[in-house]
Amino acid sequence: MTFENPSSTRLTLPADFETPHHHPHHPARPRSTRAPSVSSEKQGLDGTLSNATHSNITHVDEDDYVEYDGKSIKNGGSGSKVEDSVITHKTEENLEDGVLDNTDNASIINGRIVNYPEGGFGWLVVLASFIVNFWAFAPNITFGVYQAYFLQASTFPGALPTDISWVGSIGTAAMFIPGPFVTPLTRLLGLKAVVAIGILLASLGLILASFFTQLWHLYLAQGFLFGVGGGLVFFSSISVTAQYFEKRRGLANGIAVAGSGIGGLSLAPLTRYLITQVGIRWTQRIMGFAVLGFMSAVFAFIRPRVQTVKKGPIFDMSIMRVPGFMYLMATAFVVTFGYMVPVFLIPTYSSVELGQTPATSANLISIFSGINAASRIILGVAADKLGRTNTLFSCCFLAGASCLAIWSVASNIQILTGFMVVYGLFGGGFISIFPVVVAQVVGIERLSAALGILYFGNVVGNLLGAPIATAIMHAQGGKYIGAIIFAGLSPVAAAFFVLAIRFRINKKILAVA
Numbered sequence: 001m002t003f004e005n006p007s008s009t010r011l012t013l014p015a016d017f018e019t020p021h022h023h024p025h026h027p028a029r030p031r032s033t034r035a036p037s038v039s040s041e042k043q044g045l046d047g048t049l050s051n052a053t054h055s056n057i058t059h060v061d062e063d064d065y066v067e068y069d070g071k072s073i074k075n076g077g078s079g080s081k082v083e084d085s086v087i088t089h090k091t092e093e094n095l096e097d098g099v100l101d102n103t104d105n106a107s108i109i110n111g112r113i114v115n116y117p118e119g120g121f122g123w124l125v126v127l128a129s130f131i132v133n134f135w136a137f138a139p140n141i142t143f144g145v146y147q148a149y150f151l152q153a154s155t156f157p158g159a160l161p162t163d164i165s166w167v168g169s170i171g172t173a174a175m176f177i178p179g180p181f182v183t184p185l186t187r188l189l190g191l192k193a194v195v196a197i198g199i200l201l202a203s204l205g206l207i208l209a210s211f212f213t214q215l216w217h218l219y220l221a222q223g224f225l226f227g228v229g230g231g232l233v234f235f236s237s238i239s240v241t242a243q244y245f246e247k248r249r250g251l252a253n254g255i256a257v258a259g260s261g262i263g264g265l266s267l268a269p270l271t272r273y274l275i276t277q278v279g280i281r282w283t284q285r286i287m288g289f290a291v292l293g294f295m296s297a298v299f300a301f302i303r304p305r306v307q308t309v310k311k312g313p314i315f316d317m318s319i320m321r322v323p324g325f326m327y328l329m330a331t332a333f334v335v336t337f338g339y340m341v342p343v344f345l346i347p348t349y350s351s352v353e354l355g356q357t358p359a360t361s362a363n364l365i366s367i368f369s370g371i372n373a374a375s376r377i378i379l380g381v382a383a384d385k386l387g388r389t390n391t392l393f394s395c396c397f398l399a400g401a402s403c404l405a406i407w408s409v410a411s412n413i414q415i416l417t418g419f420m421v422v423y424g425l426f427g428g429g430f431i432s433i434f435p436v437v438v439a440q441v442v443g444i445e446r447l448s449a450a451l452g453i454l455y456f457g458n459v460v461g462n463l464l465g466a467p468i469a470t471a472i473m474h475a476q477g478g479k480y481i482g483a484i485i486f487a488g489l490s491p492v493a494a495a496f497f498v499l500a501i502r503f504r505i506n507k508k509i510l511a512v513a
Helices: 038-049 121-141 143-152 161-174 179-189 191-209 215-244 249-278 280-297 317-321 325-339 341-354 358-386 388-405 413-427 429-442 444-456 458-475 481-505
Strands: 002-004 010-012 065-068 071-074
Touching (some): 121 191, 121 215, 121 280, 161 215, 191 215, 191 280, 215 249, 215 429, 215 444, 249 280, 249 358, 249 429, 317 325, 325 341, 325 444, 325 458, 341 358, 341 413, 341 481, 358 388, 388 413, 388 481, 413 429, 458 481
C-alpha cells in the first residue's frame, strides 16, 4: 500500500498496516477542546492503550501527518485502529503546551503524555531544577543578612527596617510575575531562549545592585530584576521535571524544590562571611556571578520531552474551566499570606518576647530551613504513597494548626524551637506538593500554563502577607497574638480548598487521592 507524502515521494507501508477509514454508521470522533477530567483521565488512557503495543507509528487527526520510521506521510482520515503499534495522537487543542518530541520517545494519546522514564536523564533534569531553586530563591530568603548589615552600617540614613525589608519582599513577589507569560514567551522564542534570558536577568540584577547609591536602586535591581529573572528560569524548569516522572513525581519534585531550603540554610552564613571579608558590594557581585555560573552549568539539562507549539492563544484562559482549577487558584492565593509570616517575625519574637540573642534567633531560622528542605523530599515520597491531595491537605492544615496551638503559647525557647521544627516539617508541603497536585488536576501538558496563572496569585500574598501581620501587631500595641492568628488561619483556610479538590477526585474518605 502506498501514500503520497507532502514532497510527493511515494512511500510503501507494510501489508499489515490498515489505513484509516470510517464506517458510514460510525462517524469520526470530533476533536475535543476540553482537557480530560481528572476522574476519567486514567480510564480513557487505559482504554486507548489496550489496543496498542510498540512501534514507530504516530497517528494524528485529520489533516495532520503520520510519521512512520522517521518519514512523514499525509493521513487520509482519522480515528482508525492500528494493530501492534503504539498510537500517539497529536491534538493541539488538548496539547496546549507542546507537540511530540520523538527524540525522547514521548507517547501522547488524546493530548496526554502516557509514558514516563521514571529516571534516567530525568534525574539530571531534577538536578537542574534543584540548582535553579537554590539560586532563584536563596538570595531572597537570606536578604535578612543584607538588611542587618545595612542597618548596622547606617547605609541608608533615615531608612526604617521596613523600608529596607521591601527589597526582599519585592524580590520574592517579582519571582511570580513572569508566571502567566512563560508559556507565550516559550511559544515565541523557545524554552532555551527564555531560560537564557532569565539567567542573564537574575545575575545582572545582583551585579547591578552592587553599584547602588540609593535604596530604590536595590528595589529595582536586587528586588525586581533579580526576581523576574529567577522566575523565568524557575517556571521553565519546574514544568519540565514533571514530564519525566509519574509514579515518582512527588519525590522528584520534592528533591527539586528542596534546593530553595538548602540554599537558605547554606547561603546565609556564606553571605555573612563574604560581607566581613570582601564587603557588601563584592558580595553582591560574587552572588551575581555564582547565579550565572551555576545556572549556566545545568542549562543543557532543562530539556522538555514535548516541544512548544508555535500557535495558540497568548493566554489560554480556557484552563480556568477545568474542574477543580478555581479551588487551586483559591489555595494558591490564600496560603501565601501566612506562609512566610513566621520566618519574618520569629527573630524579633525570640529577642523581644523571650529575651534571646540575635545568634539564637538566627539559629531558629536555620533549624526551620534545614527541616523544611528535608521535609520537602519526605513529603514528596509520602505524596506518591498516600495520595497527593491527601498530603497537601494535611500539610496546609497542620502548618496552620501549629501556629495556633504552639506558637501562640511559646513562652520559652524550648517551645518556640519545637514550633519551628513542626512548622518546618509541614510548612514546606505547599511548595513541594502543590505543583504535582496541579499536574493531577490539569495534566502535564498544561502544567506550565497552569502554574504560571496560579503562582501569579502568589504575588499579592508574598508582597503583603508579612506587612499585614506586622501592621496587626503594631495595632495591638506590639502584641504578637493577632499576627500569629493571621499566620495560622491562612494555611488552614487553604487546606479546605484542597479538601474540595480531593473530594472532586475521589469521594471515598480513605482513598489514596
